[in-house]
Amino acid sequence: MRFALVVLLCAVVVAGCASTSNSSDETYHSIDVTMRNAGTTIGGTLTVPDQGGPFPAVVLVPGGGKQNRDEEFAQHKPFLVLADALSRAGYAVLRTDDRGVGATSGDKSESSYDDLASDVLAQIAFLRERSDIDPARIGVLGHSQGGALAPLVARKAPDNVAFVVLMAGPAQTGCEVLKHQMRVQLQAAGTTSADRLAAGDAAIHTECDLLRAGNFDEARKNARAANQQLPEAERAPDESIDKAINQEYASQSTYDPEPALRALRIPTLALFGTKDVQVDAKTNDPLMRTFLADNPRATVHTFEGANHLMQSAETGMPDEYARIETTMDPAVLDYLKNWLHANQ
Template sequence: MLTDVAGNWLGTITFGSVKLRIGFEISQAETAGYTGFMRSIDQSAIHIPISEVILGRNSVRVEIDAIRSAYEGTPTADGRAIVGNWLQHGTATPLVMERVDRLPEIIRPQTPKRPFPYGEEDVVYENASASVRIAGTLTLPEGNGPFPAVLLIVGSGPLDRDETVFFHKPFLVLADHLTRRGIAVLRVDKRGVGQTTGDFAEATIHDLADDVLAGVGYLKSRREIDPNHIGLLGHSEGGVVGPIAASRSADVAFLVMLAGLGQNNGDIIIFQKLLEARSHGAGDERLALMRAWYEGLYPLVREDTDSATAEKKIRALHATLTDEEKEAVGWPDSHLDDAIADQLRRHWRCDVRHDPRATLMKVRCPVLTLNGEKDMQVPAKENLAIIADALKAGGNPDFAVHEFPGLNHGFQTAHTQTASDEETISPVVLQTISDWLIARTSVPRP
């Protein structure tokens, strides 16, 4: 029986051909029980809070509510390992956790190193309407200002202010580049992540847009910032949130979308699921079945009905599949309850209902949209075309779209579908962004 689970634990989980290291940092709570954090070592340095650690007579369960996941296993006799399963979305994946002295850290070459030739300040402000306390970092160029400013909006998932993924810190790299060129940058922890309060799991894209506009208001209150040149830069989901905020406020002077969406999120997920299935050898028949299933499912999720009615319709659609077809589309009977619950989450239904094109037609400020040709999450050509068409149809007089050959979703060079660990953001993309911003703000050209 394991009597003390405090310490650092490390294991490797396998999803198809992908291997990811999972780490737990667990300590004794001040009163009773345990507290701690979970980290996906190869995806992010973010510390995701552990909700509860439950020790049984011969079992350990670690619950991580923020990502709707848990780990459950049996300790070895010496207490140095736990043999169990990672539990997520109704699926149990084998995972052995072992005690280690410390969890690994990875340093990427492009990550800026202090001291910086500009000011750096930790800031806190409120989204009063949602009682959310937003924490971030403001970097200010040398000089007295006032400076143009850009607020960075992270992508999907529980991301910190640096948008840390696989130990790359793209927003830190971007903030460093822009600040050195005379543009102030505010980057913040997402709602419910890091030092920002709120509920990450329940936040919709509209809630996140409220947080963004609170950030714009904060920047306007700073004497170092030019209130007429405050803009937004969003990546991936941030490229959906940014246009929502820009369409709602004349205070947004410009907008940059990195791998932003023109398509509805349901269409994006279908693209991703089919791409993943094809990479694992799925044939045309299975791909066609999967497409038909999701094209039938998402309208039911999208319909403006109560959850109970939507659930009945989804169950009825599911009942039209044979057992073999249910397995083929990834919706076996054993996972049905969890799968339906995932589809009916408030923020997901909001995503599926949202029409990025209609929102973009309302954006009047200058817009720069960039995508990578090898983006395997947001198809570049399709989305760039829709975005350009929407901005043109809405009468926006100043917009530009660029597709970068050989770059992936993170704007890293990817000669295949994977990127080099050495590059966080392509220097060409950094230069394109800063040149465009300088041309539309009061920053003198170097």
């Protein structure tokens, strides 16, 4: 259940996103768009309300691994649902394919956090040139890994980012998040031994040191050894581990979000769920409040019973995601829309 490897996706009830629906606040239209970031072509979808404008805009940034513009998995499309809900509420929404997916070139697995942040900055620059977008009201909503990237983007371009929303974005370092996830996985497999749990922590700590030093070969060996600590049914094939140890994973595992979070002075919303087993709310909620304490326009909120995907959950474990009918708890969507309206 590694932070970089678990598919951070959610179930969707609707099959598509009507471009002219009239069942909610506003109608909107969808257009396919293309932009450039140096040698990378970025393809995505922009949804724009039909009446009024220029509109505030939200750039959606997905979780770890290679995601398409909808964060799609097994008929589940959380970014489609977010785009639909926010565009009905009067916001233009841009969602794009990750590097190496769909209409976007490059390879996300070989990309650093600076590379990925630069892609988001290119998307913001694209929106700022459009006459139907208000350039002073463009924000970034990041989920999971995207929730770590959003403050970094704002720190790199403070004059171009009006607000950030961090949905299950970590306040802990990537290494500490990995330690938590390893413990959850070991405990779910029946491990209660303090020594075995401590050994898992030590393996992750070593992994992070190796990745920080850029020693991917040794990191792969260490990860294979840690994999052997798991029950046989839970172990990943060595070739899967080797493939997973890449530049994106190294950036995610070694990233410390504290400096970028402490630098935020724009409206900031951080959302957690009590059933999230990937980014632990008990630890990350108070830590996030500490890092945002000097930002008078920051809000931190934890939803009771919500998992990493902001679904209403029973166990919160990843194997439950696809069994939950609702893509995102309606209470989360309502809270998000109310916060955006109050902070624009």
